[in-house]
Amino acid sequence: DAKTTQPPSMDCAEGRAANLPCNHSTISGNEYVYWYRQIHSQGPQYIIHGLKNNETNEMASLIITEDRKSSTLILPHATLRDTAVYYCIASNTDKLIFGTGTRLQVFP
Amino acid sequence: GAGVSQSPSNKVTEKGKDVELRCDPISGHTALYWYRQSLGQGLEFLIYFQGNSAPDKSGLPSDRFSAERTGGSVSTLTIQRTQQEDSAVYLCASSLAGHGRNSPLHFGNGTRLTVT
Numbered sequence: 001d002a003k004t005t006q007p008p009s010m011d012c013a014e015g016r017a018a019n020l021p022c023n024h025s026t027i028s029g030n031e032y033v034y035w036y037r038q039i040h041s042q043g044p045q046y047i048i049h050g051l052k053n054n055e056t057n058e059m060a061s062l063i064i065t066e067d068r069k070s071s072t073l074i075l076p077h078a079t080l081r082d083t084a085v086y087y088c089i090a091s092n093t094d095k096l097i098f099g100t101g102t103r104l105q106v107f108p
Numbered sequence: 109g110a111g112v113s114q115s116p117s118n119k120v121t122e123k124g125k126d127v128e129l130r131c132d133p134i135s136g137h138t139a140l141y142w143y144r145q146s147l148g149q150g151l152e153f154l155i156y157f158q159g160n161s162a163p164d165k166s167g168l169p170s171d172r173f174s175a176e177r178t179g180g181s182v183s184t185l186t187i188q189r190t191q192q193e194d195s196a197v198y199l200c201a202s203s204l205a206g207h208g209r210n211s212p213l214h215f216g217n218g219t220r221l222t223v224t
Contacts, residue, residue, distance in 0.1 A: 032210060036213075043215030044213070044215045049210075096213060097154075100150055101150075
């Protein structure tokens with residue numbers, strides 16, 4: 001799996017868009033970009049994934065640069081319940097390894 | 109439908125005792141994963157199954173740890189002669205086909221193990 005780099009922490013005001021960056025400059029052509037999050041005291045939750053094209057679902061949008069070396073997870077209208085650790089993973093293998101992620105704090 | 113179910117949700121045991129942790133994956137999911145998370149730490153991969161086979165056991169911390177999966181469904185993680193450093197939340201996840209096959213993981217809420 002390609003190494004990913006994320007900022008250790010970010011803040012976001014409630015109701016604003018949260019844009020979480022991820023760098024994966026060594027990603028290979030068949031590695032997907034996955035995002036998960038872990039809210040305190042719960043198991044991780046799958047958010048979204050993509051290969052080349054931008055993706056959107058009911059939770060978030062994923063923007064992948066054309067060269068695929070970085071991506072951004074967008075939570076369009078952050079709420080207090082979005083406070084969590086967000087993990088970006090670039091992978092094409094069954095063995096899934098989590099890094100340290102970005103701790104997003106949404107404040108009122 | 110039903111998600112990944114783990115039992116018990118909490119387990120307190122004395123040092124030296126054996127424990128069994130159970131995971132019921134989402135029905136039809138062929139891949140099953142075990143992780144653990146110590147207090148304030150990240151997720152540590154332990155083992156994963158494709159069907160009843162475990163292609164990768166590299167994350168098991170010692171030979172006191174073992175896991176099995178029967179019938180391609182329920183899995184049990186067993187820790188023998190528990191030590192205090194085994195205290196952690198043990199998380200199970202399942203995937204329709206395996207993470208490498210464009211198939212994300214769905215996690216349970218874990219078993220919190222405390223070894224006294």
